[in-house]
Amino acid sequence: MKRPLIAAVFFAGLLAAWHLLAASGRWSPVLLPAPLDVASYLVRAAADGSLAAAALVTGRRLAVGYLLGIGLGLPLGCLTSRFRSCSDTLGVVALGLQTLPSVCWVPLALLWFGQTEGAMLFVVVMGTSWSIQIATDDGLRSIPPIYQRAARTMGSRGLHTVLHVLVPASLPVVLSGMKQGWAFAWRSLMAAEIFVTILSGSGLGHLLHYGRELLAMDQVLGVMFVIVVVGLAADKIVFSPAERWVRRRWGTDA
Amino acid sequence: MKRPLIAAVFFAGLLAAWHLLAASGRWSPVLLPAPLDVASYLVRAAADGSLAAAALVTGRRLAVGYLLGIGLGLPLGCLTSRFRSCSDTLGVVALGLQTLPSVCWVPLALLWFGQTEGAMLFVVVMGTSWSIQIATDDGLRSIPPIYQRAARTMGSRGLHTVLHVLVPASLPVVLSGMKQGWAFAWRSLMAAEIFVTILSGSGLGHLLHYGRELLAMDQVLGVMFVIVVVGLAADKIVFSPAERWVRRRWGTDA
């Protein structure tokens, strides 16, 4: 009973301090909007559906881009872990591209795809797939050879070994790579949305950008809050359970 | 001898294909600059010092922001791992802020700090410190209690335990958090530089942005190349040796 109380007091205190600071009038409401203003923005935007619509646009972009990124990264990782010639060539390219922040692709993406969904997806894919490629490569390489030997003595061959041994054995590492890939995808999509207008729909980043353009800081903070919530939700609903499941099942810390 | 050859052939082929595509005239040179144009941009920019100057500005921002981020994240992580009241309050705040892409702070940072170095540093710190806080928290919590017990029976107490047991024992996890923090810092700084003009100096991101503004795609690709090199260098010069050292020394995979 004591722990929730402390937390409740802390967050209430934080809100109160913010409110008092904002009410003190030392800073202009543009610099420091009051918490009630932010709340009222959120209520309004939730009511008129603009938040939900933006979240949907962002979510769809993220989902499609992320899946494409996985679709590119996984097979690449398999190739580079399996063939030395691939890891010497494609692997090096992937390593270089992985250190390239994917927002750097925005100018090229805009030229190549125009202000379309394609440009956004390209940026997200560039942010995701290399992390996943590297994690897949890592995961496959770090499988203890004893698993394959044991499987072979029991008569496992070819595709059966891949599906029943290699895939599950590499899953913990691949999963952590997918989580990292998601973090990068999320960050690059937000960056791209905040700074680039796209003709095919406004996401959360655009909403935040419009808030800035209109000097509506209640909107900026409100959207930031929603972004935190979306990010936490993805983490808590998708990755944490998956990681917990893997940890419980595999008994690993990976 | 065979492996380097394959790699050399691959990369030469890649360049040749790019050159032929660019020369084919199917795409306008704005969409696809020729490799030679990119190289000649790099040579010119290296000669007139603009690349070095921009890299220096970016590097300084990154270093200062990253160190500030560590300075904030490490003590926070110690607090949240040590006191349950801190982990219930500050820990929750940190977790939320960690999922918030730090570019989302750009609008507020610009308002609060103006178009100054402070705004850039703020964004980098927001990108770094939560990762480090979480990793520190993790690292300290995951220390096997046997180390502390063993140290205590040998007479270790207080500060000695902290310096000679807790710090080194948590190092592998903290280091991987610092690496992740760096990746986020790097990405957010690039995003901020690409999209925001700062009165106090132009970094690599600005150079890339200028290339875009001038439709000088040779400049865009050239700067992207430099960004990859800087990113790889940070990885290979700072993090990889540190990780290798820890792995060799601790015998862990963390």
Added chain:
Amino acid sequence: APKDDAAPGAPATAAAPVVIRFGHFPNVTHAHGLVAHSLTREGRGWFEERLGPGVKVEWFIYNAGPSAMEALLSGSLDVTYVGPNPALNAHLKSKGEDVRVLAGATLGGAGLVVQGDGRIKEPRDFRGKKVATPQLGNTQDVACRAWLKDAGFEITQTGGDVSVLATQNPDQLALFQKGDLDAVWTVEPWVSRLEREANGKLLVPEPDAMTTILVASAKFTKERPELARKLTDAHRALTEWIVATPADAKRLVRAELLAETRQEMSADLLDHCWPRMTFTSAIRLEDFTAFVKKAQSVGYLRDAGELSRLVAPGKDVAR
């Protein structure tokens, strides 16, 4: 990928409405775009009425020339009002393949404003100062850099004797008010606002400089020459109408600016800057040659390139 509305050269039919994707900025120097967009909003589109049935105009708003040109090059846009420099830059960077100037639109309305406190009186006072322009590589930016270069300063993309900083117009005003910027080279209404709200002094007026022109993608002029010709004619008519009925034009401009930026522009402010602009659809080739020289002198362009295909709307359209 660029959208193809119809096969190359195919005439517009009623069955498949032709969509013209038209761009402009929410600036008073883009009065043509503002007026026409506003009329489209009111359901009596200027261009729609003159291009015939089956043609639909979609308006897109850009904040700066380079991104408008980017959209034109990537096929997201067919026609746009834009400053001459980005258009020229895009034309030369694409080796003359992709951009065609259809007509002129606005002259003047840009200028260099310095702080009114007397810290800058003459060109040589600029050493070590910070000057803002709306966007790197746009018309004012090139003009500013070329002007400073003529004054004897060394300027690079990232620094030099004078810091030339690309800064968005609203930010310019705020920074200028705080005193963080020493001078701004920009367009109306910001020139007037800097003067009136921040005690700025107009040091270099540019009454005669080309500020806005109408450009199309070469793909558009090639695939729909007839439409391009009609569109140019409609634009000429629009220019004449704006010149003839300034009061109506100003009303539409203010309405459109309010719709796009959600901020009211005072009639007073618009009246202040309107006379500084000249609306004309004429094109002067020598201006472009001068621009190329300037862009080369500030290092934005390396080769002079070929201008023959840039301003040849009649030839392109006629073919």
Added chain:
Amino acid sequence: MTEPVAAKISATDAVKIAVEHVSKTFRGGTREVPALSDVSLTVGDGEFVCLVGPSGCGKSTLLNLIAGLEFPDTGQVSVDGQRVTGPGRDRMVMFQEAALFPWRNVIGNVLFGLELKPNLDAAARRETAEFYLRMVGLESFRDAFVHELSGGMKQRVALARALAPNPRVLLMDEPFGALDALTREQLYQDLQRIWQERRKTIVFVTHNVREAVCLGDRVLVFSPHPGRVREEFRIDLPRPRDLNGVDLARRAGEITQALKAHLANPDAA
């Protein structure tokens, strides 16, 4: 202690496994490690043979050759008169680390080998798996995760997994090395019972001499660098044998002596 013993090994009635003049050298980056040199031995059908020897003498290598996971440089290995060309379901291997798959639960691990066996429906597989889990006393842990098991329980699951496809030959590479004494004794009993009930041919590698004497019909002593069979001991003690029995201790003492002698004097072939 004076001449190689390979020749002296008497074949039992039916020869199950024959290793003939096998040599094997591992080539690392810079150096060559001779693991086995001219090793010959036979194992009779239903025989329980233990290989003992110090670390690095090539015991595991020999086992892998019989399993078909490695191939000899010279000589040949045959099972039932057929040359070994790869792993097969007739020869199951139990490794030192249980090598259970952590992504499958206990019964899933036992089912792995059965799923690869043709002509078995799901129900039959499940029944077989449960039968063997019962045999090793782990029926109540069917659905447990691997990491929830103690070391001894893991080895018992590995034993069930190896037995379930009903192989004729069981190759065991120090399966009980990491276990504590109490658990180990329990597993010795299990293994002896299973072997007697189902008449498997078992090759059992260990470096624990008492273990070898407790389990084997024959104990072969290896010496290292390169690995060779040095001596052979036939153990005729009645079964089930008590690990702490006085006779067993005496035989173990003899073999330990031999082992030490070969270690001290490796080249006295």
Added chain:
Amino acid sequence: MTEPVAAKISATDAVKIAVEHVSKTFRGGTREVPALSDVSLTVGDGEFVCLVGPSGCGKSTLLNLIAGLEFPDTGQVSVDGQRVTGPGRDRMVMFQEAALFPWRNVIGNVLFGLELKPNLDAAARRETAEFYLRMVGLESFRDAFVHELSGGMKQRVALARALAPNPRVLLMDEPFGALDALTREQLYQDLQRIWQERRKTIVFVTHNVREAVCLGDRVLVFSPHPGRVREEFRIDLPRPRDLNGVDLARRAGEITQALKAHLANPDAA
């Protein structure tokens, strides 16, 4: 097997460790685990006492109480007549997992305890550390990383680390549990030699009865739920003892019998 044995334990001439009527219960989230209940025993100065018993009977808990890492709910633990209020350099602990610090190399680990000892300069510390490394036969591994050592070598480093600050009392919690038999026998010899040379008081926890008989002056048998001392065996065999000796096997058999009886019949106090 009929009444508690605590009272019967005869104190040696000088009592070093006295455990008097100690009880300890662990409180988890939902349930309470009684780990020790009314345990009394004494350990003489220079005596080698082994505690044996099945898993979970509170052996480690008792050792931790003596070490001062845990505190009793009732009763008291004293060393040299002083009540134990926390860990002290006079009582070194060796844990089951070597608990070496991976961020220090071998000699760094041995130096850890010495660095905390006052009145020693760097040279003296180094000398002491090297002396003990030589004693456990690892002087050539001074600069090796911990993870490069085998299990047995790790335990030997842990032994050196525990001995280096020259404690009067050594508390060892299944230190050789994870080792293979050959290494273990080697370490038994080392430990007996060190104990005889330096007359430490040693409390040694194990669940391996032979090990206890091989090492101890006295063997105390624990039974679980809650942990109690059930029986005491005095081992008078001459030293050094041979793990495979017949007498030793007989004594071990007796104690194993007792252990099994207590397990089968835990409440017959």
